[in-house]
Amino acid sequence: MVSDKIILDHGSGGRSSQELIEKLFLPRFGNSLLNELNDSAVFELGGAKLAFTTDSFVVDPIFFPGGDIGSLAICGTVNDLSMRGARPSYLSVGFIIEEGFLIKELEQILFSMEKVAFEADIQIVTGDTKVVPKGAADKIFINTSGIGLVPANIDIAGQNARPGDAVLISGTIADHGITILSAREGLFLDSPLKSDASPLNHLVQKMLNTGSEIHVFRDPTRGGLATTLNEIAIQSQVAIDIYEEAIPINESVLAASEILGLDPLYMANEGKLIAIVPQSQAEAVLAAMRETPYGRQAALIGQVKEQNPGKVVMHTTIGGKRIIDMLTGEQLPRIC
C-alpha cells in the first residue's frame, strides 16, 4: 500500500482493489470461501448448496440511458449469483439516502427495481433504510445481497479454466461504462448509447440446460473484460488468448471511446458474461445463448492456453500481439 489513504483506485475493481483485498481484508477475514475471490461464495448450509453475494451501488448519475441505480442494484446481485451457476432466489436491499432526496425519484428507483426483480423472478425479502444529513452522502446508495441455490452437480468458478477451453462473451462490451461516463459529462446526448444492465439468470439457465460442462462464468463489471480475464487467468493459472476482431462492440460505443481516449476493454459491463467451456461444446453453448434476448450477439473471442500462466494476450486486428494487463489506475469512479 503506497498511500496511507484510500484513493479512488482502491474502488476501481483493478489492481489497487486487489491489493486492498490482499493486504488488508484477507489477513483479517480470510477463510477458504472468501479467499477464492469469486463473484459469490458457495457453501453448504443445512444440507443446501447455496451461493451468497453482496454489492453496493454508488453510480453517478443515478438515472442513465438504459437504467438507473435501482435496476443496476438488482441486476448486479442477480448476476453475481448466476456466475456460480446458482438460481437467484432471495435478495436484500439496503438504502442509504441523503436528506432532501426527492420521494418521486425514490419511487422511480423502486419501480425499476420491481421491474427487474419480476423479470429475474426473484423476491426482495428483507431491507433496511438509513437517512444521513444533507452532504453526508451523494443522493442515494443501494446495497443488494442475495442468496441462490446451486445444483449439487454444478461447480463453476474462476479457478476452473483449462487449457484448450473456448472463451465466450454474451454480447457487446463497454456499453455500461461508456454510457455512464457520457451521461455524467453530458456528452453524446443524441447517440444511441445505452447501458446494458440486465439480469442474466435466464441466459445462464439456458446455457446450463445444454448439458455442457461450463467451467467458468464471470461478469466483466468494474475493470471490464480485460481485468476480468486477468483475474480468471490468475485464479486458474492459465493464459488466455483473445482475438480483437472477434470482440463484439457497438459502433457508437467504439466511436465514443475513441473520442474520449478510453479503452473499451477496461470499461464496465452490467449485462454481459464471459463463459469458459470445453472447445468441443462451444458451438452448442453459443447456439443456446443466441436464442436468448441477452445473448443474441454472443461470440467466441478466445482460447485458454497453457503457456505463460496468468497472462492475457490479445491478437490485434492488424496482426500483432500484446499483453493485456489488469486495469491499473481508476478509469472511472462511481461506475456502478
Add this chain to the structure above:
Amino acid sequence: MVSDKIILDHGSGGRSSQELIEKLFLPRFGNSLLNELNDSAVFELGGAKLAFTTDSFVVDPIFFPGGDIGSLAICGTVNDLSMRGARPSYLSVGFIIEEGFLIKELEQILFSMEKVAFEADIQIVTGDTKVVPKGAADKIFINTSGIGLVPANIDIAGQNARPGDAVLISGTIADHGITILSAREGLFLDSPLKSDASPLNHLVQKMLNTGSEIHVFRDPTRGGLATTLNEIAIQSQVAIDIYEEAIPINESVLAASEILGLDPLYMANEGKLIAIVPQSQAEAVLAAMRETPYGRQAALIGQVKEQNPGKVVMHTTIGGKRIIDMLTGEQLPRIC
C-alpha cells in the same frame, strides 16, 4: 407521505420509517416474507430453513466508547439473525469509503470486525468495496448481510406474543444511543458511558437451550425499547404493559439522558434483546440469561395483555400509567 422529500425522520426506525416502508416499499416489493417486517426473513431453500437479513451502518462518530462502526456492523447483523432463533453462520460486508479515508482507520475497523466475528463464531465469506470521491460520502459506511440456519422446530417472530406472556429484557437500556450522542457532541468525556454493542447469538443459544417456548425475540435498536415494543404489540395484536421501575438502566445513562432532555425508552441499544415467553417459563429463561456475560442484568419488565391491542402502557414509578407511543420524529440521526 406529507413531505415530497426524504427527511431524517424516515431513517429513525420510528413512525416515519414505518410509513416509508408501508407506503413506498411494500406496494412495490411486498411478498409474504417481506410483509412480516421481522428482523430477518425466514424461508426454506433447498430443504434448509434459513434466516436472511441486511443492515447498513452510517454511525457518526465511527469510533466511540465501546466499539466502532466495524464492531457495530457485525453485531447488528448477527443479532438480527439471532432474533429469529437462527444460528448466524455467514456474513457479507460491503464498504462504501470516501476518498482520502485513512488506511490506518480502516485497519482499526477491520480489526474490530475480526474480533467480533471471532467471538460470534461467524465467517465473512463475500464482500465489496466502493470508493467515492471526497465529499460524496462521510468517511465510511458499512453494509452487512447475513445468513443463519433456523432449527426446524423454532418459530420466533414479532407476531407470536400471547396474552399472559412475560416480557424480558437482557440488560440496561439506552447505553448505545446516549454514548453515540455524547461522543458526537464531545459531552460527558469522563463518564463511564459505553456502547453496549455486542453479539447476542450465544445468549440466544443459552435461552433456547432451556427448552422454553420463546415466542418473540427482538433487539431494540433504532427507536429504542418503546418503539420495538410498539412494533410487537401491533404485529401480535396484543397490548404490552411495562413497569418503569423494573427497567434496568445505568446511572450514568440516566443522568446524561436527563441533562440532554432525552427519553432513554427511545434510545438505541445494540447489545440487548427483548424476549417474550410464557409467564410459567420466565424464571427459567431469566436464570439462563443471567449466567451469560450479556444477560447478567436481565429483568422481567412487563406482561402481554389482551385488551387495547397495539398499545404499550407504562406503569410509572410514581404509580401512574401512560401510553408509550412509537418514536415520532428523529431523536438522533446516524445512531447506527
